[in-house]
Amino acid sequence: MSDHHHGAVGAGHDHPHDHDHGHDHPKGSRGAIKEIFAPHSHDAADSLDGALESSAAGIRAVKTSLLVLAVTAVVQIVIVVVSGSIALAADTIHNFSDALTAVPLWIAFALGTKAATRRYTYGFGRAEDLAGLFVVAMITMSAIIAGYEAVMRLVHPQPIENVGWVALAGLAGFVGNEWVALYRIRVGRRIGSAALIADGLHARTDGFTSLAVLFAACGVALGFPLADPIIGLVITVAILAVLRTAVRDVFRRLLDGVDPELIDTAQTTLAARPGVRSVRSVRMRWIGHRLHADAELDIDPALSLAEAHRIAHDAEQDLMYAVPKLTTAMIHAYPAGDANPAEAHRHDAERHGQHHQPHREPRTTSSSRRGAVREEDILDLAQRVEDQDVAGERVGPPPAGEGIEQ
Template identity: 60%
Template sequence: MSHDHGHHTHPRPQDGNHPHGHPHGHSGGRLARLRHRVRHLLVPHSHASADKLDAALESSARGMRALWVSLAVLGFTAIAQAVIVVFSGSVALLGDTVHNASDALTAVPLGIAFVLGRRAATRRFTYGYGRAEDLAGIVIVATIAASAVFSAWIAIDRLVDPREMRHLWVVAAAAVVGFVGNEWVARYRIRIGRQIGSAALVADGLHARTDGYTSLAVLLSAGGAALGWQLADPVVGLLITAAILLVLRDAAREVFRRVMDAVDPALVDTAETALRQVPGVREIGGLRLRWIGHRLRAEADIVVDGHLNVRAGHRIAVEAEHALLHAIPKLSAAVIHTDVEPDDVERDPHHLLAHHTAA
């Protein structure tokens, strides 16, 4: 039997329906329930659908706040640097300014994704719109790649046609401002992104961190120009391009894993441990986790005593889902499928599905 308890709660059966024959015995089951009730008193919570919706909305709201704050900081930084680019003619600072501007603009697709993620599931989009964050992550990766191409093109052009850099001290000051602004935004985005489980926001934070390092590289450009090395500016511009490519690799890997439903193996270990501690669960037949936006969903196959009645089996499934919700904070729903232990007399109940199994 399969159960998806992600959107409703169920009445608890009486003790007379408690599954029998599990490895811990009746005293172990009572002890486990007592520990669980004490934990409830110490850490009150709810699994009702309204509370899960509130948690999802709150995480999206935190993501939106992170976007607006970082957009304001990076926007101010980019405008200040753009003014200095006009007066100094620094190609390295121009590349840094472009990175800051593009990083600020990535807030647009990510903000759209957060807004879409709040929409309720429909009969067409039965899992909701959380995948919009993955699409935003792809846009962010493409933006990082485009900024790398632009920076390389400008730097190569300046190598072919060298020009003098002016107002070196102002350029150096702009570089420091760019580093401070980007590093603050990077730390903020990465911290919020990891807290709410948004890979796209983490990738955006990595983008900002790269821009911070490229801002520091502009200092080298100004220093080289002050020493009379005219090619310092385009050479640093190429170094900036290389740094962007390194962060592009990390951001692309993060987004690719999310699109391909990759999860941290430690989460799987945590979920398996939680299921094995549920009284009545004899074995775990299968376990799958996937991200939808910045929330997790789980599917688990558990093996129970084949002589249990339907109510007892259902009770174990509910307790298994409950254990997962406790063990994995970002879990929004779980589908629990109960299988029975093999019986020498009864035919395998899955034989009807055998011809549907892929070779």
């Protein structure tokens, strides 16, 4: 028995999620504030299963949030028309243009539903991560614009007219954007999409901008005109805090980073499978909102190929059940204690001064066919012939029973 590979695609797997995540969630006011700027995530989905279902949920979230932002913009436009405020008109246009940043994410989710091709063998899920980069760029732009406007108003103070209308427009903008932020972040967590979570954070920065307008109007109404630029600077700092979280999550995905707790869960699950001696390695990566795994296991070398296949298959099913949003898993099974068969045999021969090639089990895969001539058998025969030639022995076919296995 030797190296055995087993892989499968998980079209969906139902499993409970009452497992312990190994860490405490912050509680109280401190936890609530932290959740605003850095939403808690296990880097995996907790509800939806199935690649197509999760992509559809992402597209639905983008559509719904765009509709809510459009209604918010209409409310602000009505207030602009009634109040005649040019400043409010500019802020409304800014919010509307920011809402359109969800379009690239919509396109990315649509691309993610397409089947893999011979050129793009892993599919088009990485387009979602690229859309996340665009969202990060827009959050960065929002921080720059907010900071610039705050400094300019501090250096060149401008009176705020129609304070009541301005406050109402700010309130409408904040409510609409914050609802969208909560919705996108929640769906992003469910489907495991870092890009959608980042877009939710982007909507939150727009809500912060509208909140600044509301607080500034209240400050002016209370006789404190410098409230406008000062609050603008505070909001800029808040946007930078949100930006830090978005950059961390998006770039972590691009660099194939995963939550170490997922690796721990996978290792524990695989090690618990009967027949597995030890877990050599576990690797995972996100492609869009789909998680892929690759694991190497040590199996009892006395087991037959069929038994090794069964253990690898069962281990894969255990992994698909235990790890949320795992879409594919490739399991490699090796004889226990055989770290590198070729190197081990070479060092053993050098240590004993032997010139013959020790018997080596053929390397097989789940796609190997019975009766096929294997490369390892040919190499064994060639090495045996060469060793006999060096020893001055007869060069010829091997004794009966040692030929190429059929």
